[in-house]
Amino acid sequence: MKLSRLLLLLPGLLCGLACADVxxxxxxxxxxxxxxxxxxxxxxxxxxxxxxxxxxxxxxxAKDPFQRADRVNSLFTGLYNTFNMKASDAYYEQLEALTLxxxxxxPQSPLAHLLYLEAMTSHGxxxxxxxxxxxxxxxxxxxxxxxxxxxxxxLQMHKDVVLREPRGYIIWMYxxxxxxxxxxxxxxxxxxxxxxxxxxxxxxxxxxLTALLxxxxxxxxxxxxxxxxxxxxxxxxxxxxxMYARLYTIAFAIEYKHGLFEKTRANWAELKLGFEDLAxxxxxxxxxxxxxxxxxxxxxxxxxxxxxxxxxxxxxxxxIQDIIGANAxxxxxxxxxxxxGL
Amino acid sequence: MKRTLVAAxxxxxxxxxVPGFSAWAxxxxxxxxxxxxxxxxxxxxxxxxxxxxxxxxGDQGLDPDLRAxxxxxxxxxxxxxxxxxxxxxxEERAATNGLxxxxxxxxxSARLRNELKLWRVEAVNAENQAAWFQLLQRPxxxxxxxxxxxxxxxxxxxxxxxxxxxxxxMVAGERELLNRWGTHRAALPEAPLQGIPExxxxxxxxxxxxxxxxxxxxxxxxxxxxxxxxxxADEAISWDLQCLQAQWWLKQxxxxxEAQRQAAYAAFRFELAPTTIPASALEPGKDGGYPxxxxxxxxxxxIKIDVKFDTQGQAVGASILSRDxxxxxxxxxxxxxxxxxFDKLAISRxxxxxxxxxxxxxxxxxxxxxxxEFSFHIKD
Numbered sequence: 185m186k187l188s189r190l191l192l193l194l195p196g197l198l199c200g201l202a203c204a205d206v207x208x209x210x211x212x213x214x215x216x217x218x219x220x221x222x223x224x225x226x227x228x229x230x231x232x233x234x235x236x237x238x239x240x241x242x243x244x245x246a247k248d249p250f251q252r253a254d255r256v257n258s259l260f261t262g263l264y265n266t267f268n269m270k271a272s273d274a275y276y277e278q279l280e281a282l283t284l285x286x287x288x289x290x291p292q293s294p295l296a297h298l299l300y301l302e303a304m305t306s307h308g309x310x311x312x313x314x315x316x317x318x319x320x321x322x323x324x325x326x327x328x329x330x331x332x333x334x335x336x337x338x339l340q341m342h343k344d345v346v347l348r349e350p351r352g353y354i355i356w357m358y359x360x361x362x363x364x365x366x367x368x369x370x371x372x373x374x375x376x377x378x379x380x381x382x383x384x385x386x387x388x389x390x391x392x393l394t395a396l397l398x399x400x401x402x403x404x405x406x407x408x409x410x411x412x413x414x415x416x417x418x419x420x421x422x423x424x425x426x427m428y429a430r431l432y433t434i435a436f437a438i439e440y441k442h443g444l445f446e447k448t449r450a451n452w453a454e455l456k457l458g459f460e461d462l463a464x465x466x467x468x469x470x471x472x473x474x475x476x477x478x479x480x481x482x483x484x485x486x487x488x489x490x491x492x493x494x495x496x497x498x499x500x501x502x503x504i505q506d507i508i509g510a511n512a513x514x515x516x517x518x519x520x521x522x523x524x525g526l
Numbered sequence: 527m528k529r530t531l532v533a534a535x536x537x538x539x540x541x542x543x544v545p546g547f548s549a550w551a552x553x554x555x556x557x558x559x560x561x562x563x564x565x566x567x568x569x570x571x572x573x574x575x576x577x578x579x580x581x582x583x584g585d586q587g588l589d590p591d592l593r594a595x596x597x598x599x600x601x602x603x604x605x606x607x608x609x610x611x612x613x614x615x616x617e618e619r620a621a622t623n624g625l626x627x628x629x630x631x632x633x634x635s636a637r638l639r640n641e642l643k644l645w646r647v648e649a650v651n652a653e654n655q656a657a658w659f660q661l662l663q664r665p666x667x668x669x670x671x672x673x674x675x676x677x678x679x680x681x682x683x684x685x686x687x688x689x690x691x692x693x694x695x696m697v698a699g700e701r702e703l704l705n706r707w708g709t710h711r712a713a714l715p716e717a718p719l720q721g722i723p724e725x726x727x728x729x730x731x732x733x734x735x736x737x738x739x740x741x742x743x744x745x746x747x748x749x750x751x752x753x754x755x756x757x758x759a760d761e762a763i764s765w766d767l768q769c770l771q772a773q774w775w776l777k778q779x780x781x782x783x784e785a786q787r788q789a790a791y792a793a794f795r796f797e798l799a800p801t802t803i804p805a806s807a808l809e810p811g812k813d814g815g816y817p818x819x820x821x822x823x824x825x826x827x828x829i830k831i832d833v834k835f836d837t838q839g840q841a842v843g844a845s846i847l848s849r850d851x852x853x854x855x856x857x858x859x860x861x862x863x864x865x866x867x868f869d870k871l872a873i874s875r876x877x878x879x880x881x882x883x884x885x886x887x888x889x890x891x892x893x894x895x896x897x898x899e900f901s902f903h904i905k906d
Contacts, residue, residue, distance in 0.1 A: 225670055225671055227747065228670070228746075228747050228748045229665050229666075229668065229670040229746055229747075229748050229766070229770065230665055230746025230747060230748075230770075231665040231666055231670075233664075233665075234665075234666065266747045269747075269751065269755075271750075271751065271754075271755050272754065272755060274733070274734065274737070274750075274754045274755075275747075275750050275751065275754050275755055277737065277738065278744045278745045278747070278750040278754065279744075279747060279750065281738070281744035282744035282745070282746060282747075285743075285744060
């Protein structure tokens, strides 16, 4: 094929990739949104049977581990409105009583116990409030700790049922991080037990990573890098190198922002492999935008140009703002100017 | 407001609400219709269209089989009501000489609205009652966040939650209930003297005061948000929340004996039965005047109230002991759709009273009680 003909075809090929991203993003977003909405409604109206039905459908997704973890994680996202309402103790006491009654009625249901644990820990956070840690009064810390300790005791009493699910370990890790002063070695042991149940559930790795981040007192940049590499290896049959990129995008979002490469041992070559695998396995505009922005941070102009050439679709601006955070428009424009060699 | 209460002429859009309307409307019994005046015929047609909108099914989300069955049922019912409405008009004309079309319209409209209420309050038999009772206790039976077009559509979506063959039996029950429209019902439950919302308000006060010591079943989050946190408190309560509220109330009722179960079930169904009455129409009018509902439908009656006084002779509480309500146009059955019309007015009048403690008053824990009757007459 002549070069000129190839060049004529190129925009079409690129559009093909970008269009596939958009279509897949839309399909996945709609599916996740549907799961989340169903869970949101069921939780808000106390319809635990509907939540159980949704939770029990995971075996249908066995052939697609992404979908299996997605369904559970979307379900728990759907609980957010109900379990994180800005409300009084009276509201949370009702929520605890309701979920406890449900757990007593269904003692063999891991989800029923998990919902009660969610209610107890959410009540703890409501007592603490959403202020910066330094502004939280001691009485509020004490109230939160009481709630978390009670939740921990409950988990221990029912661990034979609760720990049948990775979520059981995840909530244990979360309690350890937020209020029980668990060290990272203990947290890693729990994470490993959860990974044995489902090595492809990204929520496990996310929780472990969060525990390692400086804001939770966690680990050093070397420990973080070692964990991310290990996670990437464990999840690789399904994720390829994708987990490496996924975890550093989380570290970027909640801790390091634009200083990611300066403050961590993140390896750009590994990240590129990871983003390439994500693009194949879970294509989405947001992942491509992250790839492009990371390339900008890593000063890899060629990759930046390639990725921005593949980006199109609706709501681009809001995705950029969501991913980059404060001052996103200006930062993105700077990247584009740099990418164009200006 | 009044236009929504009285039998106002329905817009042409109502016609399209009734599946197959034009086909059966054209085959309306000409022999009956031809003997009435043009005004009465116009009234009849307007009421029929209005009724049709109460039987409209939503476009989406219904099983095709169930939809087909219910549409056929609605067509049959509306065809029967076509003739029945002419009969009701003739009855009213015969009962009262010189009735204006407007007054006639009010009476027939009142009767229709009462039939809508009776339809939901009564059950075909014990088996049918038990099936509905079981269904209505499920959270999804409250149709959270679901849209529905009419009372009939709401019912259809509840029926869809039931698996066959029980669903078929319940659908047959609906047909039987619709066939009872216009007939005398011998076994209707009594209207509860205190509504579920008022009882719930008492319980919530207790819950706020005593917390878990109040020993009440837990509220579902949507209800806890509304009742404890004041979520959307400035808006009228939606039907789904009203339904959840009734479910919460039901969990608190004693169910040890058959009589207790029947009483709880009757109150529960009464609460969940559809009503065409906006809450504002039950509020006392300005300066203690009649509620809009009473003046719109010329309703009169008597309410007997137990008034609780303190030792200063100030009324501090009131509860209804009995009601005797008359609604023009409703003869064969109790006017269940309208029985609460004077409740708020009577209670507010009772609470405004102050009397010296009578010599023979029995004072217990600092309070004494007196029974009083309030009469309400409509001046024509």
